[in-house]
Amino acid sequence: MIAHQPAPHYKEPLLKSPFHERARALSQVDSFVPWSGYTTVDVFTTVEQEYFAIRNATTLYDLTPMIKYRILGPDAVDYLNRLVTRDIAKLKPNRVAYCVWCNDAGHVIDDGTIFRLGDAEFRLCTAQRQLDWLLASAVGFDVHIEEITETVAALAVQGPTSCAVLKAAGLSGVEALRPFDIGYFHIGGVPVTISRTGFTGDLGYEVWMAPEDALAVWDALMAAGRSRGVRAIGSQALNIARIEAGFISPHVDFISAEQTIRTGRDRSPLELGLAWLVNFDKGHFTGRRALLAEQTAGSRRRLVGLDIAGNKPAHNALVYTNAAGRREIGNVTSAVWSPTCKRNIALAMVNSPHYKLGSTVWVENYLNRELVWERRMSRAEVVERAFFAPARRLATPPADF
Amino acid sequence: MEGQRFDVIVIGAGHNGLVCATLLARSGRSVLVLEAGMRVGGAATTREFAPGFRVSAGAHLLHLMPAQLQRELGLEGHGLRLAGSRLPTTALLAEAAPLAIGPGAAGYAEYQIRMARYAAALVPLFARIPPRLGTSDWSDRLALLRLAWQIRRLGRTDMRELLRIGGMNIYDLLEERFTSPALQGALAFDAILGTNFGPRSPGTVLTLLYRLAAEANAGATGLAQPLGGLGALSESLAKAASAAGAKLMLSAPVARILVADDRAAGVELESGERFSAATVVSNADPKTTFLRLLGARHLDAGFVRRVDHLRARGLAAKLHLALDAAPRFEGLAAERESGRLLIAPSMQHIEHAYNHAKYGEFSDHPIMEITVPTHLDPALAPPGGHIVSAIVQYAPYALKNGWESGRPAFLETALACLERHAPGLRRSVIGAEVLSPVDLEREFRMHGGHWHHGELAFDQFWTVRPVPGAAQHRTPVAGLYLCGAGCHPGGGVMGVAGRNAARQVLHGA
Numbered sequence: 001m002i003a004h005q006p007a008p009h010y011k012e013p014l015l016k017s018p019f020h021e022r023a024r025a026l027s028q029v030d031s032f033v034p035w036s037g038y039t040t041v042d043v044f045t046t047v048e049q050e051y052f053a054i055r056n057a058t059t060l061y062d063l064t065p066m067i068k069y070r071i072l073g074p075d076a077v078d079y080l081n082r083l084v085t086r087d088i089a090k091l092k093p094n095r096v097a098y099c100v101w102c103n104d105a106g107h108v109i110d111d112g113t114i115f116r117l118g119d120a121e122f123r124l125c126t127a128q129r130q131l132d133w134l135l136a137s138a139v140g141f142d143v144h145i146e147e148i149t150e151t152v153a154a155l156a157v158q159g160p161t162s163c164a165v166l167k168a169a170g171l172s173g174v175e176a177l178r179p180f181d182i183g184y185f186h187i188g189g190v191p192v193t194i195s196r197t198g199f200t201g202d203l204g205y206e207v208w209m210a211p212e213d214a215l216a217v218w219d220a221l222m223a224a225g226r227s228r229g230v231r232a233i234g235s236q237a238l239n240i241a242r243i244e245a246g247f248i249s250p251h252v253d254f255i256s257a258e259q260t261i262r263t264g265r266d267r268s269p270l271e272l273g274l275a276w277l278v279n280f281d282k283g284h285f286t287g288r289r290a291l292l293a294e295q296t297a298g299s300r301r302r303l304v305g306l307d308i309a310g311n312k313p314a315h316n317a318l319v320y321t322n323a324a325g326r327r328e329i330g331n332v333t334s335a336v337w338s339p340t341c342k343r344n345i346a347l348a349m350v351n352s353p354h355y356k357l358g359s360t361v362w363v364e365n366y367l368n369r370e371l372v373w374e375r376r377m378s379r380a381e382v383v384e385r386a387f388f389a390p391a392r393r394l395a396t397p398p399a400d401f
Numbered sequence: 402m403e404g405q406r407f408d409v410i411v412i413g414a415g416h417n418g419l420v421c422a423t424l425l426a427r428s429g430r431s432v433l434v435l436e437a438g439m440r441v442g443g444a445a446t447t448r449e450f451a452p453g454f455r456v457s458a459g460a461h462l463l464h465l466m467p468a469q470l471q472r473e474l475g476l477e478g479h480g481l482r483l484a485g486s487r488l489p490t491t492a493l494l495a496e497a498a499p500l501a502i503g504p505g506a507a508g509y510a511e512y513q514i515r516m517a518r519y520a521a522a523l524v525p526l527f528a529r530i531p532p533r534l535g536t537s538d539w540s541d542r543l544a545l546l547r548l549a550w551q552i553r554r555l556g557r558t559d560m561r562e563l564l565r566i567g568g569m570n571i572y573d574l575l576e577e578r579f580t581s582p583a584l585q586g587a588l589a590f591d592a593i594l595g596t597n598f599g600p601r602s603p604g605t606v607l608t609l610l611y612r613l614a615a616e617a618n619a620g621a622t623g624l625a626q627p628l629g630g631l632g633a634l635s636e637s638l639a640k641a642a643s644a645a646g647a648k649l650m651l652s653a654p655v656a657r658i659l660v661a662d663d664r665a666a667g668v669e670l671e672s673g674e675r676f677s678a679a680t681v682v683s684n685a686d687p688k689t690t691f692l693r694l695l696g697a698r699h700l701d702a703g704f705v706r707r708v709d710h711l712r713a714r715g716l717a718a719k720l721h722l723a724l725d726a727a728p729r730f731e732g733l734a735a736e737r738e739s740g741r742l743l744i745a746p747s748m749q750h751i752e753h754a755y756n757h758a759k760y761g762e763f764s765d766h767p768i769m770e771i772t773v774p775t776h777l778d779p780a781l782a783p784p785g786g787h788i789v790s791a792i793v794q795y796a797p798y799a800l801k802n803g804w805e806s807g808r809p810a811f812l813e814t815a816l817a818c819l820e821r822h823a824p825g826l827r828r829s830v831i832g833a834e835v836l837s838p839v840d841l842e843r844e845f846r847m848h849g850g851h852w853h854h855g856e857l858a859f860d861q862f863w864t865v866r867p868v869p870g871a872a873q874h875r876t877p878v879a880g881l882y883l884c885g886a887g888c889h890p891g892g893g894v895m896g897v898a899g900r901n902a903a904r905q906v907l908h909g910a
Contacts, residue, residue: 082698104701104870136706140697284663286701289877 057229102287158204201245246385413684415443417899442635451832599755715838
């Protein structure tokens, strides 16, 4: 049986999140962007202010537009195990797993998180709508799949003081949650589900609630966090944090395999540096035979971290073997000056064999100096993608503030 | 893996399964053939349908199995005899004398010669395992070049004409060439028999060329009726398989195909008994093989979606009548009584009959391919008795109110139609049976009751039949092969899919 929400009305093409009223009030620069059918905040005040709140205090980020599916039924475990490359049978109830899923050719369709809420009940959170692929994958399995994006509101509470803020909001015991744990609490009298997950690579939580409780939760967290620097943030600040953490973003660092038009533009999880997510021993999953073949033959390219000389972000830069720029070996997919690491970092897709850690490559950067373009070849080193990985993101219980 | 071990297990003793088993057993492999039913032959079988009356319960004519393959298998030595061959075709008409379909009709000879030439050009690729598309393998490229060459060497005029008509519908083509509605109807019949098409459906010239290529590939005997019905053919195939050393088990339905380390490892019967083999060849249709016997969990989701979308809804029903006297079709010459009789008086008539099927209904004016096998083979009925075996279209699998109530109404419609052409026939009926697509599905275990195990249409032809990724008899699971009508070149008691599957297994060894 299949059910999903009706499409939003044509008169209001963009939905308003249950947090919209508060976001509107806090927005100083009126910077809203569409995200999965919702209008969402890109920047509230300044990107710098919001970014530093992620690394030094606590931030609230409205996650409601994240696409959410409820998956349940007797075959739910087998279904998800055939869908994604990780072994879901090993995922215990009240735990979360980061996953990717592939098409038959072993190319990534999307990444997302799977929440195991019960023995046979799961929640899949993804960046893009996936119902078609989820239903195609359901042939032969006894599962029920339902999109619940609009019926679950979500708020990311991220930053070094986030645990302290939640405790101040009355969530005693939240400090016991280990990374990827799920717990059930109350904030200001309303029930919430808390997962210790996030997209910042820092200490942080995600709070899941009914849409009608959304404003009460927001207000309670803002009140509890006042002395700990709580601040609402938009997508731009989050993007800096996720690049520092080395996390990939669909349509930025890879294109969904079912959406590419040109051949050779799809990316496998091995190419995306996600081999640790692929379990060849768990039995069959979609793309397994193709990925085994790729593993045997060796990947032709890999998404790696680059530490680039200079301080100018190498947006969309081509990558070469040497300063002369004669042999092109890849391109940058995400780039930013890391304010915390004080390094010029980037994620780049680099061809074999240059993707080996420690390799030296050159990126071609175009700099706009008062409307005059200058081309600069910058030396870069292939490094681990997690540029910023503080110990506090894993510490249980987290330090108090 | 527990259970008795064989080199090869063939699931299903249909004609393709038996052909494949024989050729593999002859290569020195130990072969086990598991048949779910009580008889061999699948839809090529003879059974009693009324006390003392026996009929070819599925296919009722033999015309597509290559003579060379019959010789290779030694079917004559294993008891196959023809009661009649080169059977003539006659169109029965309501308001006129029956029309003999053959060189006498105006424009027929020229049309037939041209179509035969095109069909002959397609024979070499028809009989071979289709190439894979988009590979850099030379054998695949060569096969595609061969097709291009076959078409090119027809010469400029014929090449142009073939490319022009290849995508047309049979209605438009026959409108161009003939003026007689009766002749048009009879010629269009062969383009839509056993398909989910009407004469105006796109691609029906291709389905006709396909049938003509199959007939050209088969060789000399034309439309033939084996002595003892199609079941006698299957019996001879079974004897050939046994003589080659293959072991046959009847009433042994397979519950599932066993997989170990992502390879076919054997089968488990519904009884729980297991047999192991590194090579499993399925004569079952693709949907049954992949979705029921193997299971989606052993396959990629995209592949399963293609299998799930395979169109395999039967539209042809089988009618069997037991008569206490020979049917007398008005105006039909005695020497044509034992031939193939068509009720398809015009293309418009066929199209109208098809219209009903689109909406889950059957027409009051169906079309039929009729044989009276007892003229050539009286032993099929008690002394003096006769049988009628007819394919009746269109009988939609998903009949609006279901076949439980539809079956008697359908029989009544068919009898009324026959009575118009053979007055008095109804009085001599002492037994009758209608096999709707739902019944064909149950009796012959064909998903959707489609006798080709999947529609023969341009998008399910040749290199993409049944689906990309399984069109060369191999499947995504190593060691599992397909050998049934769902493969190129389709059904129709041809045996080519079974032979090619055996070649592919031998090639892969």
